[in-house]
Amino acid sequence: MAAGRRTVTLGGKGSSLTSSSVFDVASGLGRITIDSSALSRRSSTSTSSAAKFSFTIPDYFTAKEARASVILLLNKLLLSSSSSASACAHLVEILESNALGLDYTLDNVASDELAMVDYSVAAIAGVSAILDHRSSTLVPIVDAVAALSCEALRADVSPFSLMDSGDGSTAKDAVAVAADFKVFFNGSKLVNSEKKLSHSSMAEIPSLHGDFRDVSRSLHSKTRVQLNSGFGAGSAKVLSMSLGNLASSLSYLGINSILRTELLLSGSIPDVELCSRLSEMVAAKCLRPALEELYASSQAARLQEDYLLFVHKIYELLDVVRDIVSWEATAAFISLGGSEIFGDRSQGDNGSLSESSIGDNPKADKKSEKKKKKVVMGKGTIALMQFIKDRLLGGASKYDLEKCAQDFQSLLDPEGPCFDDLLAKLKEIVETNESRRLPKLPKGTRDFAKEQMAVREKAFSIITEVFKRHGATALDTPVFEMRETLMGKYGEDSKLIYDLADQGGELCSLRYDLTVPFARYVAMNGLTSFKRYQIAKVYRRDNPSKGRYREFYQCDFDFAGQFEKMLPDFEVIKILTELLDELAIGDYEVKLNHRKLLDGMLAICGVPQEKFRTICSSIDKLDKQTFEQVKKEMVEEKGLTEETANKIGTFVENRGSPMELLSKLKQEGSEFLSNSEAEIALNELEILFKSLLKSKCINKVVFDLSLARGLDYYTGVIFETVFKGGAQVGSIAAGGRYDNLIGMFGTKQVSAVGVSLGIERVFAIMEQLQNDQEIRATETQVLVSILGDDISLGAELASELWDAKLKAEVMVNKRVIKHIDRARGSKIPYMAIVGDQELSKGVVKLKDVTATTEDEVPRIELVAELQRRLNISL
Numbered sequence: 075m076a077a078g079r080r081t082v083t084l085g086g087k088g089s090s091l092t093s094s095s096v097f098d099v100a101s102g103l104g105r106i107t108i109d110s111s112a113l114s115r116r117s118s119t120s121t122s123s124a125a126k127f128s129f130t131i132p133d134y135f136t137a138k139e140a141r142a143s144v145i146l147l148l149n150k151l152l153l154s155s156s157s158s159a160s161a162c163a164h165l166v167e168i169l170e171s172n173a174l175g176l177d178y179t180l181d182n183v184a185s186d187e188l189a190m191v192d193y194s195v196a197a198i199a200g201v202s203a204i205l206d207h208r209s210s211t212l213v214p215i216v217d218a219v220a221a222l223s224c225e226a227l228r229a230d231v232s233p234f235s236l237m238d239s240g241d242g243s244t245a246k247d248a249v250a251v252a253a254d255f256k257v258f259f260n261g262s263k264l265v266n267s268e269k270k271l272s273h274s275s276m277a278e279i280p281s282l283h284g285d286f287r288d289v290s291r292s293l294h295s296k297t298r299v300q301l302n303s304g305f306g307a308g309s310a311k312v313l314s315m316s317l318g319n320l321a322s323s324l325s326y327l328g329i330n331s332i333l334r335t336e337l338l339l340s341g342s343i344p345d346v347e348l349c350s351r352l353s354e355m356v357a358a359k360c361l362r363p364a365l366e367e368l369y370a371s372s373q374a375a376r377l378q379e380d381y382l383l384f385v386h387k388i389y390e391l392l393d394v395v396r397d398i399v400s401w402e403a404t405a406a407f408i409s410l411g412g413s414e415i416f417g418d419r420s421q422g423d424n425g426s427l428s429e430s431s432i433g434d435n436p437k438a439d440k441k442s443e444k445k446k447k448k449v450v451m452g453k454g455t456i457a458l459m460q461f462i463k464d465r466l467l468g469g470a471s472k473y474d475l476e477k478c479a480q481d482f483q484s485l486l487d488p489e490g491p492c493f494d495d496l497l498a499k500l501k502e503i504v505e506t507n508e509s510r511r512l513p514k515l516p517k518g519t520r521d522f523a524k525e526q527m528a529v530r531e532k533a534f535s536i537i538t539e540v541f542k543r544h545g546a547t548a549l550d551t552p553v554f555e556m557r558e559t560l561m562g563k564y565g566e567d568s569k570l571i572y573d574l575a576d577q578g579g580e581l582c583s584l585r586y587d588l589t590v591p592f593a594r595y596v597a598m599n600g601l602t603s604f605k606r607y608q609i610a611k612v613y614r615r616d617n618p619s620k621g622r623y624r625e626f627y628q629c630d631f632d633f634a635g636q637f638e639k640m641l642p643d644f645e646v647i648k649i650l651t652e653l654l655d656e657l658a659i660g661d662y663e664v665k666l667n668h669r670k671l672l673d674g675m676l677a678i679c680g681v682p683q684e685k686f687r688t689i690c691s692s693i694d695k696l697d698k699q700t701f702e703q704v705k706k707e708m709v710e711e712k713g714l715t716e717e718t719a720n721k722i723g724t725f726v727e728n729r730g731s732p733m734e735l736l737s738k739l740k741q742e743g744s745e746f747l748s749n750s751e752a753e754i755a756l757n758e759l760e761i762l763f764k765s766l767l768k769s770k771c772i773n774k775v776v777f778d779l780s781l782a783r784g785l786d787y788y789t790g791v792i793f794e795t796v797f798k799g800g801a802q803v804g805s806i807a808a809g810g811r812y813d814n815l816i817g818m819f820g821t822k823q824v825s826a827v828g829v830s831l832g833i834e835r836v837f838a839i840m841e842q843l844q845n846d847q848e849i850r851a852t853e854t855q856v857l858v859s860i861l862g863d864d865i866s867l868g869a870e871l872a873s874e875l876w877d878a879k880l881k882a883e884v885m886v887n888k889r890v891i892k893h894i895d896r897a898r899g900s901k902i903p904y905m906a907i908v909g910d911q912e913l914s915k916g917v918v919k920l921k922d923v924t925a926t927t928e929d930e931v932p933r934i935e936l937v938a939e940l941q942r943r944l945n946i947s948l
Contacts, residue, residue: 080104085112085152091301096203100142101489106169113159125185129193130177132382140174142200150196153304158182190305194382198310199300201385206297208392209290211488214500216327218458219399220279221258222406223334225455226342230270233277247284254504258454275333282326289323292316310381321388325369328395331402332362338405351475361398404482454503461499465492518624529840536656537629541607544649549606551591557581563590563787570614584613588630596634597819603635632828640758643791644765646829650807651771659839660799664774667781668759669788674752678745679721687786688712694782726780732763735777787815807831856882857902859893861909878937897923
């Protein structure tokens with residue numbers, strides 16, 4: 075055996091196969107041994123119970139595929155009880171032989187388990203292991219080569235400006251690819267230059283390369299299971315799904331790599347002769363027809379369920395894609411400055427002179443040097459180019475094109491001597507480059523740019539004004555509470571509470587909402603009457619999705635204490651309609667119900683009282699699921715009878731105008747009147763609906779018996795607001811009465827009712843509505859424009875404006891157009907312009923940016939004139 079080969083031991087306690095170990099042994103870089111304890115445990119099978127097992131290696135398998143299939147056959151036999159020591163030893167001998175044949179027979183395989191032994195299952199897993207290893211190592215290679223091409227082609231890299239939205243709606247692998255490419259391009263003067271090139275083969279890199287990462291990861295996950303499990307029916311089909319995705323992803327990668335190579339050969343290499351020779355070499359390979367034929371034949375084999383041929387065709391497809399990427403790398407390398415190492419050239423197609431011709435003419439040399447622009451590549455690309463030159467040239471000053479192409483094939487070959495060094499270099503570039511990877515936001519969180527903050531500040535101002543209009547005072551509470559304070563208050567949603575590992579020795583959790591902290595505050599301070607509002611962030615250990623975050627603001631308004639019956643309930647709903655009307659988000663509806671009415675309904679339907687809360691939680695899903703889905707949950711998971719579930723269904727379908735539906739539910743003979751809890755609820759709702767009618771906001775309310783609100787602490791009226799416009803954001807506000815919550819924290823009960831506005835979803839609507847409108851990020855009223863370099867003059871003039879409570883900014887620049895651009899870009903309505911001419915005359919030129927008019931105003935009258943104009947404009 076060759077020295078230094080990796081040894082892979084099978085059959086021992088805790089031993090397992092990996093894709094890389096299969097690849098090493100299949101490639102001759104490693105050898106297989108069987109743990110001695112595994113052999114000693116296997117006594118020879120008696121003649122009466124032993125049988126022979128024959129298998130045939132397909133003649134189209136390469137030596138690596140054949141060896142990988144034998145490795146997996148050996149491991150699967152070791153994992154089962156169907157093998158003897160001699161059968162396993164025979165397979166090791168086969169692997170150690172210099173040349174594999176096609177037909178083999180194993181002796182002493184247990185006859186009662188012979189039907190389970192399946193060579194094809196082992197072969198598919200073995201080849202998949204090689205594909206897994208090679209595709210995972212190809213991921214950084216295709217990224218690096220595409221980055222070189224983008225530099226050489228002076229690509230438009232705006233499609234790489236991707237950010238993780240944090241709400242689960244972003245393709246995270248595409249974002250990760252874009253971040254890696256930014257490391258390569260850091261400091262580049264080539265990409266996004268004036269002559270930038272837009273082309274689909276570059277614009278699609280984040281999505282296609284991101285998909286390749288995802289597919290490779292999926293294949294790795296499924297292969298890892300198959301490598302260390304016994305023979306199993308259906309394993310070929312399980313792997314075929316991931317392998318089919320791999321074939322598609324490789325096909326797309328290959329096509330885009332060919333397109334970039336064609337672009338490089340059509341104008342990025344200045345040396346005509348060199349470019350022509352390289353083009354002929356690439357054309358002779360017929361890469362695109364080979365790619366398309368292999369992809370088509372792989373899919374045909376899959377449809378015919380010929381899985382051995384299927385994996386073999388993908389094996390060949392991956393080889394072709396690696397070749398394609400190697401040729402792209404060669405073309406990009408030469409284009410980015412590698413052409414100088416291929417010998418003397420007389421003249422390129424752009425008319426530039428070569429080194430030899432310039433050397434004979436000193437004047438031409440100086441002229442050329444003066445004209446020659448310095449090419450500035452990205453820092454990551456420079457590091458990669460230097461690595462390639464070091465490995466390919468090895469200190470030589472000249473190079474042969476044919477040898478260069480061959481060396482690139484070797485450099486990108488997983489079995490090549492420099493491949494591991496290349497992977498290490500790429501990892502170093504991406505992870506430790508000066509620019510570093512862009513920091514990531516945690517899932518379910520967001521940053522807000524200046525335009526978004528302008529929208530938010532406006533909304534918060536409106537909300538605060540409405541709350542104060544109704545006599546509320548502000549309250550703030552800690553962002554985390556004692557864990558015991560929060561637990562048991564949210565029903566099944568308690569699992570979404572964030573727990574903290576507190577070093578102070580207390581069990582703490584991040585607040586889930588603002589209502590429970592409010593109740594805790596009222597109880598701790600012995601308050602019997604309190605009307606408060608709070609605008610703050612809350613946290614939920616949820617699965618982020620579109621419009622659903624793990625950190626978000628809530629805006630709460632709550633009454634605590636004894637008030638006239640249903641007065642606080644009416645006022646919080648009135649406040650909610652005022653908020654949404656003044657925020658001008660569009661059409662919405664307030665769905666309303668009563669928890670006692672729900673309890674009465676469940677009692678009438680025959681639901682046991684101990685199941686009221688959990689059944690309410692199921693009913694609460696009717697806004698997202700059909701009744702059949704909810705019914706299945708209630709019957710199969712929560713133990714209701716079908717009859718009971720069906721009766722619930724007849725009740726929860728009732729929704730409509732509050733007064734009309736209330737009248738129906740209170741009419742003589744109604745089942746609700748037979749339940750004391752339901753009757754109380756109907757009487758309270760009658761008072762509430764009459765108040766809403768008088769206040770002219772009942773048209774926004776819908777009485778809906780399917781509204782359940784799963785939180786445990788509700789005891790009376792419950793409501794939820796749904797946006798009815800174009801944006802799909804779900805519930806935007808909710809609330810209700812919770813008379814027992816405060817009593818959980820103190821010795822006396824204090825009744826309470828409140829509303830919580832899901833402000834993040836409201837912001838999403840407002841931002842969508844303002845997408846086509848201009849948003850001012852600042853409230854600056856005046857730009858003090860000093861035409862020169864006298865900062866002190868700007869400080870003096872701006873201070874006069876600030877002292878008069880005017881909102882002003884200062885800019886010092888000699889070019890007036892720079893000032894105008896700043897004012898227009900920031901949408902500042904006025905400019906106070908002062909240059910030498912204005913100074914000598916003792917005036918300030920006051921420019922109305924929107925009207926594009928100018929007036930000279932005496933310096934001492936500037937403040938008064940601006941106040942007059944701004945008051946008129948307001």
